[in-house]
Amino acid sequence: MKRRKFIKNATLSGVGLSLTSTIAACNSSESQKEKATTTVLDNTETSLPLVIATWNVPNATAKAYEILTNGGSVLDALEQGCMVEEADVKNQSVGKGGLPDREGQVTLDACIMDKYGNCGSVVYLQNITHAISVARKVMEDTPHVMLAGKGAEEFAITIGLKRENLLTEASKKNWEEWKVESEYKPIINIENHDTIGMLAIDKNGDISGACTTSGLAYKMNGRVGDSPIIGSGLFVDNEIGAAVATGMGEEVVKTVGSFLVVELMRQGKTPQEACEEAILRIVNKPNSNYKNFQVGYIAVNKAGETGSYSIHQWFSMTKYQDNKNSNIQSDFYNKA
Secondary structure, three states: OOOOOOOOOOOOOOOOOOOOOOEEEEEOOOOOOEEEEEEOOOOOEEEEOEEEEEOOOHHHHHHHHHHHHOOOOHHHHHHHHHHHHHHOOOOOOOOOOOOOOOOOOOOEEEEEEOOOOOEEEEEEEOOOOOHHHHHHHHHHHOOOOEEEHHHHHHHHHHOOOOOOOOOOHHHHHHHHHHHHHOOOOOEOOEOOOOOEEEEEEOOOOOEEEEEEEOOOOOOOOOOOOOOOOEOOOEEEEOOOEEEEEEEOHHHHHHHOHHHHHHHHHHOOOOHHHHHHHHHHHHHOOOOOOHHHOOEEEEEEEOOOOEEEEEOOOOOEEEEEEOOEEEEEEOEEOOOO
16 A cells, blocks of 8 residues: 555545344355354344455455454454554555654554453554554553553563664655655645554454554654544444544544544444544534545444545545455545
8 A cells, every 4th residue: 555645636626223233143155154244224234254444455454354254353353454554664654664754753653442442552652563563462461551652662672572673765765855845734645644444343243443553744753643542543332333533633633533433323323424424523613624634534333334434535445344355435525
């Protein structure tokens, strides 16, 4: 996945949900693997497991789905799915190869949240490729939710991860070219950042989520966006559903976006309706300059229904279900 063509070639002009579900085991004659189905309002059945992610990340969702269908845990699936993108040096927005801050430092943010509401997060992590793995260990092995900077890096070493230089030659070259003008202005669909956020439901109907990013390219030293902030970049409520955000993190934080999406689903909105309402909360703010930045949400509810929505065109969601990996273009607000 290249640094997001979130907007490349795009111009800026250019019901009630049942909160109960039934889970039944069945045998697939095609795959001979156990699957589950959950009944939604219209009496159709949604096949489980299910994985969705922000952007076009088929390798990541394929890895997560493989783990789930082979009996692995949903946390293993999310972690290893995100690790695919963190290790891909061609993806300049996540992990190794991420574009640096103004000082030339690659700093990573990540978080993870399980079906019980437990969560772990790292912010401003340097020299460690797999920020998502550190976030998971913060959740599982410490009494804390969030570790930052050198403390997060030192903790990563204690759990067996290795320090390495995250600034690749390609990203270093991009940074040196940027320094000529040093223009700090997000460009829609070349947003300089595109988090991978991933949500998954296992065959038992339990939901968890994860999020990892290198953040806004050429940001001020020390900047942290929404991605590692529980409730902003990611939120999971196993009784209701889950949501994850991507795009201009400052705007997501201001509306506590992912928590908002889940709460709207709690009130009876579908995932699609909830994502749309959360975007409206951003664009309808007084003096909103939404035409100059991008935000996108994806969501899933307990029934396995999904939704995605963004401010501008070209945001997409990858969905792996029923042994099919597909990329779905999101509907969007600014059609003028």
